[in-house]
Amino acid sequence: ALQANGWINFRMRAMLVSIASYHLWLHWPGPAQQLARWFTDYEPGIHYPQVQMQAGVTGINIPRMYNPVKQSQDQDPRGEFIRRWLPELEGVPDDWIHTPWLMGGARQRAAGLRLGETYPLPVRDHEQAAREARAKLTAWKRAYVEREESRRVFVKHGSRARQPNRKRRNNAPAAPVAPATGQGELF
Incomplete structure (x- = not known):
């Protein structure tokens, strides 16, 4: 559809980048450049930030892993x-149209489908790939992001450097005292 029309909707664009980034672990610039070649509405100022956001490299958005x-x-x-x-999936019954690779051999033959011949086998199990991606991202976050963020907060707010003594020194003049008026001031 994209190659034929030069356009797909935003959700499909996001899903393509998500699958490329998290399920296939492709570095985002490669898919971004390929999509840029195909999109008739390609505008670099919009395209690249959107791809980076969907690929999870902006640091401000949570990873969006589409199923x-x-x-x-x-x-x-x-x-x-x-x-x-x-x-090639035209003859696949509605119950199997979203997961034709789960059809048994007899159903495949009845639908005129031969997985691995007339239609490709899945490259990855998408659920397993998403689990692995989440585990990798969680491990990275624990090992790097949380440690770096802790270090940044510590340096900024929690320095253990000895603070200067704030007590009045013996040779420092006492703070001036306002003269009493004798009229019962509280302060």
Whole structure:
């Protein structure tokens, strides 16, 4: 669809970058450059920050790991988009259109589908890939981000350097005292 039209909606763009970044561990500039070549509405000032945000490298957004099956089920429940752009899945029943790789051999044959021949096998198990990505990001955050943030806060707010003695020194003059007026002031 993207190659044919030069355009896909924002959710699909985000999902493509998410899958490339978290499921396949591709460094974001490669997919960003490829998408830039295909998008007819490519504008670098919008495109690259959006790709970086979806790839989780801006440092201000939580990682957005899209589940492609869930997105497909939510956004294309009857598989109309899938069947239009993947004609090899045209004969797949609605119950299997979002997960044709889970169909048994007899169902595949009935649908005219031969996984690995007429339609590719999944590159990765998306659920396992997302679990691994979350684990890697959590480990990195614990090892680096939290340590660096702790160090930054400590340096700024928690220095253990000896503070100067704030008591009045013997040779320092006493603070001036206001003269009493004898009229019962409290202070």
